[in-house]
Amino acid sequence: MTEDYKIRVQNVTKEYDLFKTQADKLKSFFSIKTNVPHFWSLMGISFDVKPGETLGLIGVNGSGKSTISNIISGIIPQTSGFVDVRGDTSIVAISAGLRKNLTGRENIRLKSLMQGLTNNQIDNMMDDIISFADIGDFVDQPVKSYSSGMRSRLGFSIAVHIKPDILIIDEALSVGDDTFYQKCVDKIAGFKAEGKTIIFVSHSLRQIELLCDRVAWINYGELKTIGKTKDVTKKYREFTKWFKGLSKQQKVDFETDKKQIQKDFDINKYQNQVIETEQKEHPDEKRVAAKIKKRFYSSVISEKMPKLTVAFTWLVVFATMFFCLVNISGHSISHIVKNPSSIVKPSKTLKLPGKLEQASGIKKHHKTQKMSVK
Secondary structure, three states, rough: OOOOOOOOEEEEEEEOOOOOOOOHHHHHOOOOOOOOOOEEEEEEEEEEEOOOOEEEEEEEOOOHHHHHHHHHHOOOOEEEEEEOOOOOEEEEEEEOOOOOOOOOHHHHHHHHHHHHOOHHHHHHHHHHHHHOOOOHHHHHHHHHHHOOHHHHHHHHHHHHOOOEEEEEEEEOOOOOOOOHHHHHHHHEEEEEEEEOEEEOOOHHHHHHHOOEEEEEEEEEEEEEEEEHHHHHHHHHHHHHHHOOOOOOHHHHHHHHHHHHHHOOOHHHHHHHHHHHHHHHHOOOOOHHHHHHHHHHHOOOOOOOOEEEEEEHHHHHHHHHHHHHHHHHOOOOOHHHHHHHHHHHOOOOOHHHHHHHHHHHHHHHHHHHHHHOOO
């Protein structure tokens, strides 16, 4: 892969734990072993996107197209692999990044502020965003009352007016009428003319062929092929024609087999395969294994609590429980240390700390003296 790129994705994987209960999820967060099954949405995806290029992502539902676009945009972290994005990204998907309890106008301001724009800049482009979205008086209504088409139009309008370096469009043109669709196509064409980098996710091969320079076909978590739009879309059409020709049971069996492969994926085995491949390609290079390990995990944000943090958390929990029991028992800490069993045997005599006990004794002494004087 060349160094002249806008986006680089190397050996990216994404694992999801198929939790059945909240208890399983909590155990996983604290790095406690469970028998929860795993599903690998991505199994080692690698590609580059050049500056000013429009790359299409195609594949059947559940293949990982949206997952990789969300990883590139920074919405979710990868499980392993290296992702380098050289520029600001803005993702356009149905309701992506929109707060349902806020109005359309409030969402415009919020998303724009999150992209680093000032209030003055937002005020200057507010009317253009509202006009392009064409949602009328609904702009001052909560987004939760919008249709999917209205949410998509608002999200697209915000994203293109922010003018990011990299625009990621995930099925945002699949809703809405023909008039809005043409406005979007014209806007994307304008972005391309400006040299912007675009990732375009769609099931519509007609849209892909119209807008994309190259296409990546992601097939059940794997990169099937990447190349010129005409070549890849031809292969994908052949695949869909073959799949449609299968019987209902054959389709079920095919999809079941593919999903089982995603469940059985072994990240360590895949890492060893990458190491072997690179050692063959660069036999004179030293520390290949260390280099691959760094590529796999150096930029990964863990979604589970580190073991050191788990140990510290449990230490704090036990310390808190201990001091609470000591307080309830009425004994001093030194007494509990000498007689641990007394922690569950509350004292019947209230023992005050030294200074308080001494002060209490002085008060009693003064009271006795006053009574004797009388």
